[in-house]
Amino acid sequence: MSASPTNAALAPAANANTDARKVVLEATNIVKELGSGARKTRALKGVSLSLNAGELTLLMGPSGSGKTTLLSILGCILTPTEGSLTVASHSTTGLTAEDLAKLRRRHIGFIFQSYNLFPTLTAEENVRIALDVRGERGSDATVRAQRALQHVGLRHKLKSFPSNLSGGEQQRVAVARALVGQPSVMLADEPTAALDSENGLAVMQLLSEIAKDASRAVLAVTHDPRTIPFANRVLRIEDGLIVGEERRAEGVETVHQLARNRKRKANA
Amino acid sequence: MIRNAMTFTLAFRNLFHDRIRLAVTMVGILFSIVLVAVQLGLYLGARNIIVAMIERSAGDLWIMAYGTKNFEEAQPIGLREKFAALSTPGVAKAVPLIVSFMDWRKPKGGSTLVIVVGTDAEDGGLVPWNLVEGDLNALGARDAVIVDKTYLRDLGVEGAGDTAQIGASRVRISGLTEGIRSFTVSPYVFTTLNRARNLLEMPADNTSYVLVKLQPGADIEAVRNELRSKVPDNEVLTKAEFRDRSLNHWLFATGAGVALIGGAVLGLVVGTVIVAQTLYSSTKDHINEFATLRALGSSSGYIHGVILAQAALSAVLGYALGMVIALTVVYLSEATPLPIVMTPGLATLLLGLTVAMCAISALSAIGKVMRIDPAVVFSR
Numbered sequence: 001m002s003a004s005p006t007n008a009a010l011a012p013a014a015n016a017n018t019d020a021r022k023v024v025l026e027a028t029n030i031v032k033e034l035g036s037g038a039r040k041t042r043a044l045k046g047v048s049l050s051l052n053a054g055e056l057t058l059l060m061g062p063s064g065s066g067k068t069t070l071l072s073i074l075g076c077i078l079t080p081t082e083g084s085l086t087v088a089s090h091s092t093t094g095l096t097a098e099d100l101a102k103l104r105r106r107h108i109g110f111i112f113q114s115y116n117l118f119p120t121l122t123a124e125e126n127v128r129i130a131l132d133v134r135g136e137r138g139s140d141a142t143v144r145a146q147r148a149l150q151h152v153g154l155r156h157k158l159k160s161f162p163s164n165l166s167g168g169e170q171q172r173v174a175v176a177r178a179l180v181g182q183p184s185v186m187l188a189d190e191p192t193a194a195l196d197s198e199n200g201l202a203v204m205q206l207l208s209e210i211a212k213d214a215s216r217a218v219l220a221v222t223h224d225p226r227t228i229p230f231a232n233r234v235l236r237i238e239d240g241l242i243v244g245e246e247r248r249a250e251g252v253e254t255v256h257q258l259a260r261n262r263k264r265k266a267n268a
Numbered sequence: 269m270i271r272n273a274m275t276f277t278l279a280f281r282n283l284f285h286d287r288i289r290l291a292v293t294m295v296g297i298l299f300s301i302v303l304v305a306v307q308l309g310l311y312l313g314a315r316n317i318i319v320a321m322i323e324r325s326a327g328d329l330w331i332m333a334y335g336t337k338n339f340e341e342a343q344p345i346g347l348r349e350k351f352a353a354l355s356t357p358g359v360a361k362a363v364p365l366i367v368s369f370m371d372w373r374k375p376k377g378g379s380t381l382v383i384v385v386g387t388d389a390e391d392g393g394l395v396p397w398n399l400v401e402g403d404l405n406a407l408g409a410r411d412a413v414i415v416d417k418t419y420l421r422d423l424g425v426e427g428a429g430d431t432a433q434i435g436a437s438r439v440r441i442s443g444l445t446e447g448i449r450s451f452t453v454s455p456y457v458f459t460t461l462n463r464a465r466n467l468l469e470m471p472a473d474n475t476s477y478v479l480v481k482l483q484p485g486a487d488i489e490a491v492r493n494e495l496r497s498k499v500p501d502n503e504v505l506t507k508a509e510f511r512d513r514s515l516n517h518w519l520f521a522t523g524a525g526v527a528l529i530g531g532a533v534l535g536l537v538v539g540t541v542i543v544a545q546t547l548y549s550s551t552k553d554h555i556n557e558f559a560t561l562r563a564l565g566s567s568s569g570y571i572h573g574v575i576l577a578q579a580a581l582s583a584v585l586g587y588a589l590g591m592v593i594a595l596t597v598v599y600l601s602e603a604t605p606l607p608i609v610m611t612p613g614l615a616t617l618l619l620g621l622t623v624a625m626c627a628i629s630a631l632s633a634i635g636k637v638m639r640i641d642p643a644v645v646f647s648r
Contacts, residue, residue: 068646077563077642098567105565116560116645120281125274132274133566177564189646 021052024088024184024217025074031082032069032240043069045240046083051185056211056218058227061237067221068189070237074219075108075187076100088184105134109178111188111207111220115170117162123149123173124158130177148176152206168199175206186210188220192227204230275570279577282554293546297586298593300539300625305594305618307532309608311525313601316609317451318518321385322511325394326363327479329353329492330510334503337521338514340383340452342367342476345502350478352498358486359495363393364475366464369454373433374424381454382423384434386464393479396458401428402443407460412442418605419455420444434467449605451518480504536625543586544629547579551633555640562642575633583626587619594618 032044043066051057051074061067072078073085076092079100085092088107092100109130110116117126127145131137136144149155152172162170171191178186188207192200204220208230211218220227228234228248236244283290321339322330331353333343353362366386373379387393389404396404396414406412411431415423425432431440434457450456465472482491488506495504505513519525551558558571594610601608 068643072643072646075563077645101562101565101567103565104563108565110563110645112560112645116556116563118278118281118557118560120285121278125277129274129278129561130564133561133564133570137274 021054022215023050024053024215025051025219026086027070027074027080027083028085029083030070030073030080030085032066032073032078033081034069043240044073044080047237047240047242048083049235049242051217051219053184053217054212054214055232056208056220056230057233057235058231059219059221059235059237060223062223065237066240067237069240071187071189071219071221074185075110076104105130105181107184109181109183109186111171111174111178111186111191113190113193115162115167115174115194117170117173117177119162122159122161123154123165123169123176126162126173127177127180130180134181144180145176148180149173151179152176166199167195168202171195171199171203172206175203175210179210182216184216186216186218188218188222190222190224191220192222192224197226200224200226275573276577276581278557279574279581282550282557282574283578283581286550286553289546289550293543293582294586294589296539296542296546297582297622297626298590299542300535301587301590301618301622302593302597303535303538304532304621305590305610305614306597306608307528307535308614308617309594309598309601309610310606311519311528311532312609312611312614313607314451314519314524314528315515317449317606318514319511320448321394321456322507322514324397325365325479325507326392326481327365327394327477328482328488328507329480329495330505330507331362331478331480331495331499331502332476332505332510334501336503336513337517339510340367340369340450340454344470344474344476345478347473347475347478349499349502350475353478353480353495356491356494356498358483358491360481360483360486361391363387363391363479363481364461365393365477365479366461366468366470367476368464368468368470370434370457370467372423372455372457375430375432376424378424380422380424381452382434382457383450383452383454384464384467385456385458386461386467388461392481396443396445396448398446398448400444400446404443406442407458409440409442411438411440411463412459413439413463414443414445414458415441415455416448417444417446418449418603422455422605435469437467439467449607451606453605536621540625540629543579543582543626544632547575547582547626547629547633548636550578551575551636555636556644558637559640559642559644562640563645568638571637572634575630575637576627579626579630579633580623583622586626587622590622591615591618 028048030044030047034041034043047070059067073080087103090103124145127148128141131141131144146158149158152175154169154172157165157169191203195203204227207218207220232248234246235242331349333345336342347364350362350364353359368384369381370384371379372382389395389407407414420426423432425441428441428444431438448456482488492504561571598608598610
């Protein structure tokens with residue numbers, strides 16, 4: 001089992017193939033306390049989960065359930081109050097802020113709800129900067145950035161600034177930026193929240209394709225039920241605890257299947 | 269400072285993204301550079317003027333009355349000091365020099381203070397330089413004096429050939445120099461030793477200074493010690509000592525130099541505050557981008573590099589524009605009694621100060637970035 005809910009009965013049986021997959025991120029008994037003194041609250045109350053390479057996992061839950069806090073900890077942005085985290089076989093215990101930054105740039109790619117693109121940089125530069133912070137520069141970095149944008153279907157928008165791109169295009173640039181460093185883990189925070197249905201589905205389709213890479217795990221925090229068909233696995237979080245895990249045995253539906261389903265329903 | 273192309277690109281774009289803020293930054297740097305350039309340029313100009321007479325003299329040693337604070341405010345000493353010097357081994361020549369403030373009466377009425385400098389040109393003690401009209405031989409003519417063309421209006425004359433009065437005696441301008449300025453604002457009036465004595469009604473056995481020229485290879489300290497024993501009532505200073513004493517008096521004892529340097533420091537402080545304020549607000553406006561960089565895994569150094577590159581770009585741009593204005597001011601001041609001086613050394617110093625100012629200004633912005641919580645990238 002990849003997640004360890006406090007109540008084991010809530011977790012459905014895992015797919016038998018899961019155990020064979022490589023675990024690229026493992027969190028054990030993560031506790032996170034926020035605030036101090038009388039205002040101290042426990043945002044996470046002992047979360048354990050693992051992310052497997054080749055899988056797209058959704059983390060779903062209501063507002064205030066601890067999704068973003070957990071994502072921040074899994075992304076080595078926040079440090080847990082208790083518990084341990086291992087990313088790409090590297091334990092984060094005792095690491096300094098600079099060490100954690102190093103771990104992020106080597107092994108983690110982020111996709112944000114509001115894209116977080118640099119408004120003064122072109123699409124290509126926005127992607128290239130993810131390589132630049134890793135010390136990868138020059139023509140090779142440019143070529144890689146262009147390929148990443150090509151991968152997300154934006155080869156023709158290399159020189160466009162974010163203000164000249166649609167929301168969907170901006171999110172695809174963000175996906176390319178997260179992808180270009182070939183991270184072991186990609187973490188997406190509400191990747192479809194700011195997008196219309198069509199663009200949201202396109203981005204999820206992209207993430208599900210990226211997750212097929214046998215060396216990479218993708219985790220998306222979302223409360224958009226339309227994203228579920230793309231997932232290999234869905235984790236549910238409430239009040240700082242993983243309360244359920246659903247493994248989708250049928251695998252990932254493609255956008256075309258979804259479109260066909262929608263059409264069928266409409267005709268019915 | 270500029271770590272690589274992307275930090276530079278990001279810094280450049282951030283800087284030019286907000287034109288109004290860029291303009292404010294440039295105004296801060298320009299104000300600072302021009303103020304510092306003018307203040308330090310005036311300081312250098314004043315320094316050059318103060319030491320010009322001493323530097324141009326042929327005196328390796330100067331004999332003067334005890335406590336003489338500067339070249340202009342000399343006290344009479346006996347002419348026998350000249351002979352004491354001439355009898356000292358190692359002395360090549362000893363030249364008397366008279367320096368004194370006198371009242372110059374303008375031909376059309378009114379008067380102004382001048383500094384009469386009396387010495388015989390053929391002695392080579394202190395010869396007027398940069399003659400642009402007339403020649404030194406003309407000083408041999410009756411009542412002849414040489415003045416600097418900068419002060420013609422102050423002296424109430426129009427040029428060579430005009431007459432005026434010093435004390436009770438008539439003088440005629442026989443030559444003009446260019447660029448011999450006085451820090452006291454009272455113009456120098458060159459004449460012969462005897463004419464100066466007459467103008468001042470000074471006894472024939474008096475002088476203001478005796479300039480001592482040493483023989484080649486003479487030990488200056490040995491000669492000075494010998495001279496000190498021979499003229500115990502007076503001081504014997506080397507040229508460098510007298511130069512420093514004059515500088516100390518005019519620039520520091522009077523507070524003039526302190527005011528100039530203080531003005532330069534004030535310019536730097538104001539410039540630093542303005543640049544720091546604009547850099548800080550720019551960083552604050554781009555804080556989410558810096559947080560994103562941090563989330564992407566950039567090191568602190570990388571982010572500092574962006575801010576420092578922004579500061580360096582501001583510095584270079586501000587310096588270039590500031591120097592254009594400063595050099596224009598320098599050019600316009602050339603014909604004034606106290607010209608502003610710009611030297612390659614000062615230009616380099618200004619560049620260094622500008623870069624340092626912008627780097628210091630960047631500290632507050634860096635402090636802001638250091639406190640970024642990268643988790644804000646999830647809360648936008």
